Amino acid sequence: MGVEAAEGADGADQRALGEALVGACAAAGASIGMLYLPDPARRVLHLAMALGLAREFALPWSRVVLDDSIPVADAVRDGRFVWLGGQEETARRYPRLGLVLPYDFALAAAPLVPAPQSGAAGPTGAGLVLLWPGSHAPHLTDRERDAVDAACGRLANHLRRAADAGHPARPPALPVMLRPLPPPTPGPVEAAAAMAFVRRLPGGNCALDLNGTITFITSEAAELLGAPVSRLRGALPWEALPWMDTPVIEDHYRAAAISRLPRTFTAAPPNGRHLRFDLYPDDTGISVRITPVAVDEPLAPSAPTAVPAEPSPSRATALYQLMHLAAALTEAVHARDVVDHAADLLVPALGAQALALLVAEEQRLRIVGFRGYTAELMARYDGIPLGIHTASTHGLRTGEPLFFANAGALADAFPKVVIGDDMAAWAFLPLIASGRPIGTLILSYARPHAFVPGERAILTSLAGLIAQALDRARLYDATHQLAHSLQTGLLPRALPDVPHLEVAARYLPAAHGFDIGGDFYDLIRIDDTTVAAAVGDVQGHNVNAAALMGQVRTAVHASAGEHPAEVLARTNRLLTDLEPGLFTSCVYAHIDLATRTAQLASAGHPLPVLRNAGGPAKVLHLPPGLLLGIDPDASYTAVEIPFEPGSLLTLYTDGLVEVPGEDLEDGIAAVAARITATHGRHPVGTLADDLIGQARGGAPRTDDIALLLLRFAQEGRTA
DSSP states (O other), rough: OEEEETTTSSSSSHHHHHHHHHHHHHHTTTTTEEEEEOOOTTTEEEEEEEEEEEEHHHHSSSSSEEEOOHHHHHHHHHHHHEEESSHHHHHHHHHHHHOOSSSOOEEEEOOOOGGGGGOOSSSOOOOEEEOOOOOSSSSEEEHHHHHHHHHHHHHHHHHHHHTTTOOOOOOOOEEHHHEEEEOOOOOOOHHHHHHHHHSSSSSEEEETTTOOEEEEEEEHHHHHHHHHHHHHSSOOHHHHOGGGGGHHHHHHHHHHHHHOOOEEEEEEOOTEEEEEOOOOOOEEEEEEEEEEEEETTOOOOOSSSSSSSOOOHHHHHHHHHHHHHHHHHHOOOOOHHHHHHHHHHHHHHHTTTTTEEEETTTEEEEEEEEEEEHHHHHHHHTTEESSSHHHHHHHHOOOOOOOESSHHHHHHHHTOOOOOOOOOOEEEEEEEETTEEEEEEEEEESSOOOOOOHHHHHHHHHHHHHHHHHHHHHHHHHHHHHHHHHHHHHOOOOOOOOOTEEEEEEEEESSOOOOOEEEEEEEEEEEEEEEEEEEEEESSSSEEEEEEHHHHHHHHHHHHHOHHHHHHHHHHHHHHHHHOOOOOEEEEEETTTTTTEEEEEEEEEOOEEEEESSSSEOOOOOOOOOOSSSSSOOOOOEEEEOOOOOOOEEEEEGGGGOTTTTTTHHHHHHHHHHHHHHHHTTTTHHHHHHHHHHHHHHHOOOOOOEEEEEEEEOOTOOO
């Protein structure tokens, strides 16, 4: 095998690389070869040239980020040899690759490192990928591994010499597609004999190149397909024949071209005649034999089936479900979302009747979600020790899936296990994320189910996608819970009880993200008739904001009871001395129930809302004041207002009133109108829940909310 031409090839260096790649495939017996070169400016690998592969297959893999979970990225990034012995191993270890190429092949990926005897040092940052037909054994032979290592050394040495000479190899704009030399051209007599041989075969015959283009077709084949030879030769079948333009037919071609394995399928042209297509691929193209099939003539199964099976989805349907699930999982935020997406899409699409997701926690299997099982049954299996040898724990120890076509197969493998789910077939799939098993996905079928190799690979790929999404979601849930616990731990555990004062406080974290907010509220009892109330918002949503929030609360406590303007001034001086780099808004109220007055001061905070008994709620236009933490010499002004029995004072942070695209004043006015409509008819706790509910049910929020309601109770009224 040699290089006939390289599209875009320019210069001896590129030709030498192409010849080395062709030689590597020939020496290792590989059917496909791909050479990746590094991008000098970023952590990216570019496909420089490929052999034995259609361009449309190569383009999706023409750019690989080094941090991607792709064999060549792992090989180059980690400096190690990657071997995938077949379809199931590919699906298990690289779900993304198994999703896009759900075909049977073996693959090796290796970094290009100069041979020791060359005297060059260090990796080149380039990588080599080789594929073997699906008929290849699960392991490389010593001869094949030696051939791969030698090829890597030769390619690396060439790249190193080119770099040392001042003209390093750069990836081209598009991958160079290498073509093998055509076989020797037969003489006239031999060609005539070959044509006579072809025409004597029953049915019709045609040939496709690796791109799928029809390069040869007999008149018999054209007649069966219902189109003239002139229209078919040089065309793609699914473009020349609209009835062949289906994902299923094109997928059969792709499977044959990638796996290099024979393939058979049937299709029906518009004339109603059923045709059987037998595909025979090699490194130069695909030979296709077309024969008519009677409608009632059964086709021989591609693999023996030991038990009656549930109807399996077509590969096109399965791929659609994979893509649908992959898209849905990218939006899954919580573990519950992952369970719902998996159950909603997988159970009906794959013909299963039940699903369970289990994760390993503290040396036990914990159920995070299920569908189709009873809660009582799941409770029996929740908390199984990982040390017990069961089908559910097998994947956590070995990383290997288990498939049982019937109850007898499961009982033979695990005789001590009691089957209590009334199912007849099972798939136990390890959930592998970041190279480590984190749990098990169980799919159950009501009738015996034969898991053919293609279906096993698809299910394994699905488990990999679910595992990665579940791992992210559980991390999010754990981090979100930690953030929420820290946030609420910095807020008052309980508010003081003050005679004749009804109080309600609420805190609601932001709707998106798991960062810690800086919003806070506080109520400080000074004596039996006097309290200090504060609500504030520290800039930012992180640990620093939460820490500063704690310091602001401490400073307010230290000065509570002083004039509100002095409290804010002292707190401001403390924050500027700390130089946190964050600013804080705050409103502080000193309420004296004995004198029925309240004094308020603001440091750049949203305006409070006051409703007096029997009247509408009104916005208190306080002097704005400078945010805390900017100018140590800033001063603040307090305003005194009447605070009669029945009056309600509402303090809040901007998350309650901010709506994207709307003015802040409109949001404050809406809150005031809500208070007017509901105040006096409900306890303050109910009103607080109503205001939070309104904020929660509106536009998506990006900020947290702190809310503090204080009502001077009228005589005879209780909260």
